[in-house]
Amino acid sequence: TKEGTQSDSSNITTGENDATNNAVDAVKVQIGFENSLSEPVGQALLKWQQLLEEQGDGSILIELFPDSQLGTKSELIDSMLLGEPVITLADGAFYADYGVRDMGILFGPFLFETWEQCWALTESDWYAEQSELLEEKGLKLLASNWKYGERHTMTNSLVETPDDLRGMIIRVPNNQIQTQGFNALGATATGMALNEVYQALQTGTIDGAENPLATLYGRRLQEVAPYLLMTGHVKNFTTWVTGTAFFDTLTPEQQELLVSTGREAGLYNNDLVDQYEEEYLQLMLDEGVTVTELSSKEVDQFVEAAQSFYQKGDDFGWSDNLYETVRAAMGLN
């Protein structure tokens, strides 16, 4: 039988195991993510790993797989549904495509004015309902308090105002929410694999790309698109998610520990992100990037343009009056 081939090298742990496991039998949770370890989120994951080790009894450990080593986000989520001990990061746009339609709004342009509004929303009843819908789909949210960064726009020609952006072809990740969201701002969004973006910018196949500074800088886009427009069109928080099938095999203590250390690492992450954002900006300036800040009037112009996105709820399969519901949930009228 299968068990027969397996001796002491097994690392399977079931829910019946209590906290007296030694390290050999410890549950190894695999965290797979697209970023590299040197990015803030990678550093914060090392912190999570360390916190779990310090606060736990060694019965549960974290293994890190940066740079999509363990597979793409979709593959990892599928493997969670098959019961694999996997955690990955995902955001509203992804969950929308996954069938929890309303969560797509989290990635809408200019939804949040401040990060406080964002955290207010993730603590709201509305968010709890959405989390439950995800659980019905077999996905358990572990932490939703991680800043991923503000998304800005880099272009290969000078862009100073919202009007300059009109008609430019900007690469966005391949999903409906981000495509429509960026189209609403007047640009022409196009999907493309992140690996191809550098060359496409260099040759002018596309005019720009949008992402948090860490990714823009990490992909070295400043070499081929030396104009940074600080649009901040999405305040991008991210979530860590695992499969309910795996989560339910953990003891209540292990569950509690995984969640609490994940949130604690999130706070550490948010400090890092703030600090790094300034650093990345400085690095970009040092490498000759022209940085353009928007005036408050120009921001208003974008915010107004973004309204057309929120009226497309039917296209996205949203609940009625979702925009108003969400505004109310973050404490706005």
Next chain:
Amino acid sequence: MNEIILMTALVLLVLLFFKVPVYIAILGGSMMYFLMTPNVNPILFAQQSISGAESISLLAIPFFVGAGVLMNYSGVTKRIMDFAEVLTGRMSGGLAQVNILLSAMMGGLSGSNIADAAMQSKMLVPQMREKGFSNAFSTVVTATSSMITPLIPPGIAMIIYGSIANVSIGRLFVAGIGIGTLLTASLMILISIVSKKRGYKPIRTERLTLKESIKTTRPALLPLMLPIIIIGGIRLGVFTATEAGSVAILFALLLGIIYRELKKKDFIQAVKETVTTTSAIMLIVAAATVFSWILTRERVPQQLTEWIVSTIDNKYIFLLIVNIFLLIVGMFIEGNASMIILVPLLVPIAREFGINDIHFAMTYIFNNAVGALSPPMGTLMFVTCGITKCKTKDFIKAALPFYGLLLVIMLLITYVPFFSTFLVDLIY
């Protein structure tokens, strides 16, 4: 866990050497892992074999295979080859030289060495055989020269390396031109030596008359538009390197119709060849994806790297170990996949030893490329042999002088930073 990995690798190698189709052999080894590891869901075996065939960056493969096949049937290849003979007719190993030059040129387009090798195996090898080159030699020349592709910009390998290691991609491109040229020139010299020895004589000794030259050049004018359209289109940002493949196919189709050489029967045959060749190539890539996923999941590359870090304290020994390590890794894991795992681990150590970033990058990328050619697992060898029906035994025999040359170049790049950095220093 390590004994399971050892068993997996052992089964894989035994199957591979006992004439099991390569694709099945790699999957078979991987299957053992799933059978012996009860806490991993075996459905992931299917997931990973599927995901390996579902990659946007490998789209270039069906496109460039298709372009090669269609150019053969539409009469484009023949016209280009006649023209190439005008240029190289008096050189030893004429068409073999054309094969090399074409890869250096293609380096600017497809960006994928597998796509390049597959296309040229379809296009050039039959022509070379017609001119008296052996099948094995033609296959080896095609496989080896496609190593030039990732070196000459643009290339996904450089972009991935630059992003992960935070090294200027522009500088990597420039350095790649230097190394790519070095490789191109050395391969051409080697070919002319081998050709002389084997009696692959020049096609003619006399100069062609102007009239004769014009006579063979004129039919090639339209086909020669193809590289111009493709390179121009990419440089001007009309389409990406991957999309260029679809343009090439449609252009070859158009010429086939203009020349009236592409009959309905040929067209059907071309489609059949394209899909079966693409399938055979991509299934090997997909199977390798499963195996590489297993190694990653069990943290094998990570552990080996940790071992290197903890044992080596000399810069030159470190470089030598990197040479050997990457050759072995290159055999078992697809180049870009291993880069994602290894670059973040190896680059900080190289920096600690004071090795120049560009120098190490070139060492890494060249090494990785050589791995794709090395038996027992070199993808390039399987791809080209699969298409030309060359026996791997004959391939390896014919490849020996080429392995020798690659080894010399590899050592030069590894131990003489000048080759990697001189162009960069000149330009920046």
Next chain:
Amino acid sequence: MKKKSKALILLGNMDIIIAGIALGALIILTFMGVIMRYVMKMPFTWLEEVQLWCMLWIVYISAGAAFRTNNHVAIEVLVEMFPEKIQKVIEILIALVVYVVLGYLFIQSIGFVQLFIRNGRSTNMLEVPYSLIYGAIPIATALMMINYTISLIDQMKSINNKEIEQEDTNE
């Protein structure tokens, strides 16, 4: 009579026909994508998912045909060093391995498709159910086994013919 044989040929090449259509769609859509982005400034948003879908079908659906046309490469060096009798035994073992591995892939890919039937997931933009896209994989794997069997029978026939020819010449 003639009509029937043509129908049979079509049926026997169904895999090539489907893969060929996927290839055609892949080429034309990719080219159209260039036009839409560069000329019309209205890029297709759904292109990538269709490209991936076409690619997957080309690879797996024509995998069986690749057996038929003897496109799968193998390392023959070592086996050819053995005496012919042992080579025959090895050939049988190889066939066994091929069936076992493909059979395993067949079973696991059914499990994979069931996952998507259960969770009802579909592609991001066009909302094509993944169960439909991946559903081709177990079928393709079954086709591989069938085609492999056909190629084995062909191989045995040609070996027998060769032996008969050899006996003839010996006489």
